[in-house]
Amino acid sequence: MASIELKSVEKWYGEAQVIKGVDLAIEEGEFVIFVGPSGCGKSTLLRMIAGLEETSRGQILIGGRDATAEPPARRGLAMVFQSYALYPHMSVRENMGFSLKAAGVAKSEMDAKVDEAARVLKLEPLLDRRPKDLSGGQRQRVAIGRSIVRDPTAFLFDEPLSNLDAALRVEMRYEIAKLHQTLDATMIYVTHDQVEAMTLADRIVVLEAGRVSQVGTPRELYEKPGNLFVAQFIGSPKMNVFPAATPGLTLDAPLPAQAEHFGIRPEHITLAEPGSGQIDGTVDVMEYLGADTYVIVDCGPAGKLTVRSHGDTGLKPGQSCGLIFEPGQTHLFDAQGLALR
Template sequence: MSAITLKNVEKWYGPVQVIKGIDLEVAPGEFVVFVGPSGCGKSTLLRMIGGLEEISRGELLIDGRNATSEAPSQRGLSMVFQSYALYPHMSVAENMGFSLKTAGAPKSEIDAKVGAAAEVLKLDPLLERRPKDLSGGQRQRVAIGRSIVRDPTAFLFDEPLSNLDAALRVEMRYEIAKLHQRLQKAMIYVTHDQIEAMTLADRIVVLDAGRIAQVGTPRELYERPANLFVAQFIGSPKMNVMECSVAGGSWQVEGGRGAPGAPAGAVHLGIRPEHISILPAGQGACDGVVDVTEYLGADTFLVVDCGPLGRLTVRVIGDTDINPGDTCGLGFDTEWLSFFDSDGQALR
C-alpha cells in the first residue's frame, strides 16, 4: 500500500488550470522531491496534498483511504514551511508540544514526545529557550520537531531551507537526511535547489507547467533524461544540447565532425560537461575557442564558443593550463550521448 497516491489530480483557479492531471504514488518511507522552475505548480501540488488547497478534480489517497475532501487536521500529515512560524512567547518545548496540547493530550505524553523529538534533533539543551534566542538552523529544527511529535503518516516540506545561509543549508540538509533514515516516514519535499533534490531524494518528480515531465531516481534523471526539458533543467551546469543531423546511422553536428551510433529521427544531441574532453584543434566532434574559464578548486569549467553550435560547457577535473582565447577540439564520449527527436523526447 502506498503512503500517498494521487490519481489524475487537477487544480483550477476559475478558467485557469495550474495542475494538469497528476498521477503519482509515494511509498511508505520514501523520500520524494518536487522540483521545477518558478510557477510550475510544485508548491501548489504540495499544498493540495496537505489540504491547504482544494483538489478541483481527481483523488488523493492516504494509507489507502480517500482523503480528497478531508480537512488538513484529518489527513495525518505534517507540514514544515519556509517560514518557521514559531510562537515568540513560548519556549522551544512549548512550541514543539503545542499541537498535542490543543488536542488535549496529557502532559506526560506531551513531555515524552517532545523529549524524544528533541533527542533526535539535538535540541535537548535548548528546550527552555525562546525563538529569539535561537539561530536560523535551530529555529528550523524546532519547526521540524513540532511536526515529529504528531507522528504523521508523512512529512511535507515546502522549501524549508531557503531562508538559511549556505553553510546552514548544508548542515540542515544532512540533518534532514539523517532524520529520514531514522524515522523511515514518507517525505515529500519541494525545492528549487538541485543539490537538495539530488542528495536527498529517493525519487525526483520534475514538474513543467503543471505536468510531470519525468519521475525517477536522481541517477536516472541525470544520466538518461526523458526529454529536453529535464535534460536542461537537471544538472549544474546544465546538459549541452545542440542540433545534429543523422545519415546512415551516423550523427554529425553543424560545422563539426560526427560518429556512428545515432538513432533514426534524432535532431538534437545532448552531452554533459564532464563527458567532453579537450583535444588538439581538428580532433574530436568540433572545434571551438575558449571564451571563459571558471576555476572552482576541485573542478574548472571551460565555456567554449563553437560558432554555429553555440557555447558548450566542459568540465575539467582540477586546474588546467588552457586560457581564454585558446583554440581546441572537443571530444564527445559516445557512451554518454543523449538524442532527442523534433518533439524533444529522448530516443535512447
C-alpha cells in the same frame, strides 16, 4: 506512516488550469521530492495533498483512504513551511508541544514526545531557549520537531531551507537526510534547488507547467533523462544541447534521421588539440573552482559548450581547442524534445 496516491489530480482557478492531471504513487517510507522551475505547480500540488488547496478533479488517497474532501486536520499529515512560524514568547519546549497541549494531551505524554523529538533533532540543550536565541538552522529544526511530536502519517516540506544561508543549507540537508533514516517516514519535499533534490530524494518528480515531466531516482534522471526539459534541468552545470545537424560536428557514426537535438554533459567532454575531437571551438571564459575548472568554449553554430575539467587546464581565453565526446555518453532528442533510446 502511510502511502500517498494521486489519481488524475487537477487544480483549476476559474478558467486557468495549474495542475493538469497528475498521477503519482508514493510508497510508505519513501522520500519523494517535487522539483521544477518557479510556477510549475509544485507547491500547489503539495498544498492539495495537505488539504490546504481544494482538489478540483481527481482523487488523493492517504493510506488507501480517499482523503480528497477531508479537511487538513483529518489527513494526519504534518507540514513544515519555508517560514519557521515559531511563537517568540514561548520556549523551544513550549513551541514543540503546543499542538499537543491544544489537543488536550496529558502533560506527561506531551513531555515524553517532546523529549524524544528533541533527542532525534539534537535539540536537548536548547529546550529552554526562546526562538530569538537560536540560529536559523536551529529554528528550522524546532519547526520540524513540532511536526514530529504529532506522529503524522507523512511529512510535507515546502521549501524549508530557502531562508537559510549556503552553509546552513548544507548542514540542514544532512539533518533532514538523517531524520528520514531515523524515522523511516513518508516524506514529500518541494524545492526549486535540484542539488537538494539530487542529494535527498529516493525519487524525484520533475514538474513542468503543471504536468509530471518525468519520475525516477536521481541517477535515472541524470543518466537517462526522458526529454529535453529534464536533461537541462537536472545537473549543474546543465547538459550542453545543440542542433544535431550542426556544421563542423564530426561523429563516428551517422545520427538517426529523427535526431533534432544532441546533448552531452560537461564532465563527458575532454579538451584536446584543435582538429582531434568531435568539434572545435575557442575558449571564451574560464571558471576556476579549485578541484574543478569549468571551461566555456564558443563552438560557433553549436553555441557555447561547458566543459568540466579537473584542476588547471593550461588554456587561456582566446585559445583554440578541440572537444572529444566520451563514447556512450551522448543524448539524442527528437523534434518534440523526447529522448531517443
